Amino acid sequence: MLNRVILIGRLTKDPELRYTPSGVAVTQFTLAVDRPFTSQGGEREADFIPVVTWRQLAETCANYLRKGRLTAVEGRIQVRNYENNEGKRVYVTEVVADNVRFLESNREGGNSSGGGAMREEPSYGGGGRGNGNGNGNYTRNNQDPFSDDGKPIDISDDDLPF
Known part of the structure; x- marks a missing residue:
């Protein structure tokens, strides 16, 4: 069985960083x-x-992601449920990310590294850890890679690997 999801979109607001009672960081956005x-209506x-x-x-997401930033997320879909104050069962569907890529450099000019990637590595009893290798240069000069809206790409046959 397989439960993998890949999303590319923009953050609707700044991430919320919290800590569990045992001190584990968790961010939601x-x-x-x-x-x-x-x-x-078009x-x-x-x-x-x-x-x-x-x-x-x-x-890392709490420190570097901001509202409106183009981001790629890879992870799995999780459905959890709980009982609210009124005694009703509430179901929540969310993506638990283990890989997040920043697809734009920071617009505010503070950090212009852009294209960073972070991956949550599997934990074997000691908790996971991430790494911030900057090898995900998906954009150049702050341009949206999907801005051509399906228009043909100008590329020669010599540039194709097949």
Whole structure:
């Protein structure tokens, strides 16, 4: 069986960093992901997907992600439930991320590294850890890689690997 999800979207607000009673960092944020079609009025619709990160990855996301930033998330879908104050069962569907990539450099000019990647590594009793290798240069000069809206790409046959 397989439970993997990859999303690319923009943060709807700054991530919220919290700590569990045992001291484990957890960050929650919502990713707005455009749907691949427009409504009858010609407007683009989006899905707002809750994302959760843990441990070092959570702290890194809280430090570097900001509202509106283009971000890629890889993880798994999780459905959990709890009983609210009124005694009703509430179901929550979210993405638990183990890999987050920053697809734009920081617009505020504080950190212009851009294209960073973080991955939550599996934990074997001691808790996971992330690494911030900057090998994910998906954008150049702060340009959105999907801004051409499906127009043909100008590329020669010599540039293709096949």
